[in-house]
Amino acid sequence: MDFDVVIVGAGFSGLYALYRMREVLGLSARVYEAGDGVGGTWYWNRYPGARCDSESFYYSYSFSEELQQEWAWSTKYPEQPEILGYLEHVAERFDLLRDIQLSTRVTAAVFQDDRDCWEVHTDTGDVVTARFFISAVGCLSAANVPSIPGLDRFEGEWHHTGAWPHEGVDFGGKRVGLVGTGSTGIQATPVVAEQAEHLYVFQRTPNYSVPARNHPLTPEQLQEIKTNYAEIRRKCRESYAGFPYDLTLTSATAVSDEERLATYERLWAEEGGFKFIYGSYFDLLFNQAANDTAAEFIRGKIRQIVKDPVVAEKLVPKDYPYGTKRPPIDTDYFETFNRPNVTLVDVRETPITDVVPSGIRTTDADYDVDIIVFATGFDAMTGSLLKIDIRGRDGMRLQEKWEAGPRTYLGLQVAGFPNMFTITGPGSPAVLANMPTAIEQHVEWIGDCVAHLRTHGLTRIEATAEAEEAWVDHVRQVAELTLYPQANSWYLGANIPGKKRVFMPYVGGFLPYTLRCAEVAERGYEGFALQP
Ligand code: NA7
Numbered sequence: 001m002d003f004d005v006v007i008v009g010a011g012f013s014g015l016y017a018l019y020r021m022r023e024v025l026g027l028s029a030r031v032y033e034a035g036d037g038v039g040g041t042w043y044w045n046r047y048p049g050a051r052c053d054s055e056s057f058y059y060s061y062s063f064s065e066e067l068q069q070e071w072a073w074s075t076k077y078p079e080q081p082e083i084l085g086y087l088e089h090v091a092e093r094f095d096l097l098r099d100i101q102l103s104t105r106v107t108a109a110v111f112q113d114d115r116d117c118w119e120v121h122t123d124t125g126d127v128v129t130a131r132f133f134i135s136a137v138g139c140l141s142a143a144n145v146p147s148i149p150g151l152d153r154f155e156g157e158w159h160h161t162g163a164w165p166h167e168g169v170d171f172g173g174k175r176v177g178l179v180g181t182g183s184t185g186i187q188a189t190p191v192v193a194e195q196a197e198h199l200y201v202f203q204r205t206p207n208y209s210v211p212a213r214n215h216p217l218t219p220e221q222l223q224e225i226k227t228n229y230a231e232i233r234r235k236c237r238e239s240y241a242g243f244p245y246d247l248t249l250t251s252a253t254a255v256s257d258e259e260r261l262a263t264y265e266r267l268w269a270e271e272g273g274f275k276f277i278y279g280s281y282f283d284l285l286f287n288q289a290a291n292d293t294a295a296e297f298i299r300g301k302i303r304q305i306v307k308d309p310v311v312a313e314k315l316v317p318k319d320y321p322y323g324t325k326r327p328p329i330d331t332d333y334f335e336t337f338n339r340p341n342v343t344l345v346d347v348r349e350t351p352i353t354d355v356v357p358s359g360i361r362t363t364d365a366d367y368d369v370d371i372i373v374f375a376t377g378f379d380a381m382t383g384s385l386l387k388i389d390i391r392g393r394d395g396m397r398l399q400e401k402w403e404a405g406p407r408t409y410l411g412l413q414v415a416g417f418p419n420m421f422t423i424t425g426p427g428s429p430a431v432l433a434n435m436p437t438a439i440e441q442h443v444e445w446i447g448d449c450v451a452h453l454r455t456h457g458l459t460r461i462e463a464t465a466e467a468e469e470a471w472v473d474h475v476r477q478v479a480e481l482t483l484y485p486q487a488n489s490w491y492l493g494a495n496i497p498g499k500k501r502v503f504m505p506y507v508g509g510f511l512p513y514t515l516r517c518a519e520v521a522e523r524g525y526e527g528f529a530l531q532p
Contacts, residue, residue, distance in 0.1 A: 005029040005450075006120045006130040008106045008388070010096075011040015013423040013439045014136035015087060016061065019094050020447040027450070030130070031096075032122055034105040038091045040138050042084045045184075046168070047161035047373070049191035050080035053183060053212070053329040054274065054434055057225045058244055059083075061090065061436060062233040069226055077214045077273070077329070101126075108389040109133050111418060116459040116531075118419065131459065132450060133420045135385055139431050142383025144376050144496060146179070150354040150361075158372035161188060169371065171195035177360045177367055179352070180375035181207055183328040188375055190336045200367050201337075202345045202352060202360065205488070206317040208298045209328040213272025237441070240509045242434030245279035252281035252290035264297045273329050277322070285323050285482050285507075295322040305334040312337075314346045324487035326431070380490040381426045381504045382406050392417035393462070405493070405502030409463035409471045409527055410517055412442065418462035421446045426504040427475050431491070433510045441510075445517050449525065460531040467527025479503035 005021045007014050010033035021029040035043045052059050056073035067090065074082060091097050101122075108121040111133075118133035120126075143162040145151075151158065159169060161184045176196040178185055181203045193199045217225075225232065235244035252260060260281075267276045276294070283290040299316045306312035315334060336342055350364035359368040382402060390398040396416045401407065408414050411428025412421055423442045424430035430438050453461060479485055485492065485503055493499035506513055520526045 001117055001131060002128040003028045003030045003130040005132045005134060006118065006128065007031045007134045007136050009033060009040055009136035009138060010038040010100050011136065011138050012436055013443065015090055015096055016063065016439060016443045017134055017136050017423060018096050018099055020443050022099065025447055025451055029099055031100040032104045032106045033100055033102050036103045038100065039084045039087045041140060042080055042087060044162050046080055046164040047188050049187040051077050051187060052083055058232055058236055058434055059436055063440060068229050072222055073217055075214055075216050077212055106388055110391045111393055113393060116419065131419060135422045137384035139381045139424055140378040142379040142387060144379050145374055146376050148352055148355050150356055153357050154355045155357040156370040160374045162378060173197050174370040175368060176371045176373060177202060177369040178373040178375060180377065182375065182377055183326055185375035186328040186330045186333045188373065190332045193336045193339055193342050197341065199342045200345055200369065202347050204347050206315050207328050208295065208317050208322045209330040209333050210268065210276040211272045212329045212331050214331055236434060236437045238511050241278050241432060242437035242510045243274060243278045245275055247282045248280060249282055251283045251287060252293045260293055268301065277327050288483060291321040291483055298322060302334055307338050311344050314344055320487035321483040324484045325489040377490055377495050379496050405500040406504060407468055407472050409468040411506060413463040415463045415465045415468040418460050427471060427506055429506045429510045429513050432505045432507060441514050448521060458530050458532055462529050464527055464529055475506050476503065478508040482507050
């Protein structure tokens with residue numbers, strides 16, 4: 001066997017998985033990464049305005065005390081280059097690069113039944129074997145470029161935000177069409193508007209965005225964070241969503257209108273960001289009446305900020321509850337629609353029909369543009385994994401197994417695919433949690449599992465079909481108790497034409513999930529078949 005472990009991807013999860021496997025368990029490991037640098041999401045997403053929506057001090061690794069003490073974040077929400085720099089630093093500091101093969105895409109992985117290992121194929125012609133195959137491909141990495149007729153005849157340039165040119169794009173004096181108003185479009189819009197001659201924002205669904213209230217971190221703030229890291233990380237691990245915020249264990253409907261308004265005002269004006277949803281009332285995502293209070297508050301803010309009432313009304317979300325699509329965070333997003341060089345095009349009212357050589361055509365008008373920016377998201381949670389031809393036991397193809405939606409046990413393993421692990425896979429809290437916290441928990445669980453197998457002389461672990469079935473049912477049932485399924489979100493696969501609608505992440509909460517994972521391990525990997 002060439003390696004103990006092959007890991008696909010060198011983003012947040014792949015880097016930590018490599019560290020854990022090599023430095024903590026002493027295993028031989030190889031990481032394959034399609035990019036020509038490490039960083040994953042933060043390597044590819046270089047669009048203007050790209051920054052993290054989680055605060056730097058907890059959107060970071062906790063596994064090394066030295067690392068968290070020596071690294072100094074510049075701001076509350078760092079920009080993409082700073083986060084990429086952090087991940088490059090991690091790769092260098094822990095000497096990870098020597099086991100990472102860059103510019104190499106894994107094309108296929110085939111389980112070898114007789115040897116309990118995986119044969120992994122790459123686009124550079126490598127064929128290697130490893131006992132364990134770990135997917136660290138990320139949840140939001142397979143870019144979704146909508147198939148709009150005529151795009152191939154467009155005479156200007158176009159880019160997807162998730163595959164942004166390294167040399168950047170010069171918007172100066174250009175007419176720009178930006179399609180998509182999810183978190184990405186909302187980050188990019190104000191920045192592009194400042195540079196472009198004219199910006200047309202093509203919106204299909206309006207979004208409930210909350211101001212980030214970004215600011216530089218002073219040396220005193222940084223010191224306070226560093227002194228309190230143990231407590232911050234504990235709060236993250238013991239929370240509903242991996243954030244170190246204190247939720248009010250009161251229903252939003254159980255307090256007076258004045259008190260609730262004062263809370264929302266404070267969170268909007270002073271705190272900003274995810275605190276609005278994860279640091280306010282606990283039942284915003286479970287109770288329609290509670291959600292209505294927050295949704296209505298945000299609608300009121302949009303109507304106050306946007307001066308043209310017709311434009312404001314188009315920007316106000318009305319047909320899904322707040323937070324059931326990933327809640328965006330912004331800096332001057334709604335304010336940008338007050339600029340004379342910005343036009344909102346409501347493509348639900350007047351859909352895009354095609355791209356013509358000079359720009360974008362809707363049922364109503366032609367918009368001449370020099371550059372099209374597709375901020376149209378990703379084939380989330382399953383897209384990147386299913387690009388790889390993965391064949392498990394008895395030649396079973398993952399594409400076929402997941403035809404009706406992804407099926408996993410704990411988001412960690414798939415029945416029929418022994419010795420394969422998915423970091424933050426579908427069925428785990430992953431994208432509903434603070435990603436680095438979720439990633440560290442998964443990597444550590446997988447590491448402990450591999451160590452257990454080695455200690456006991458076992459060479460094979462596979463989720464049982466029964467355990468998988470029960471987990472898939474549980475994930476579905478918990479989602480049905482919430483408001484989440486009401487929105488056409490990428491959590492449901494609703495953004496990809498033809499994708500089966502299945503609610504993919506686990507909404508039962510990060511802490512309950514981690515306790516369940518720990519319990520499974522303590523019970524000798526309950527729900528898994530272990531073999532010598
Ligand atoms: P999202 O959140 O999937 O947003 C994509 C946006 O693009 C959203 O507004 C979509 O409208 C819109 N979209 C997608 N396809 C089309 C077509 N064909 N025509 C018009 N508009 C379209 O992706 P982001 O990159 O913003 O964010 C992804 C995650 O990255 C984010 O949630 C964070 O976790 C980080 P829709 O809402 O589907 O009607």
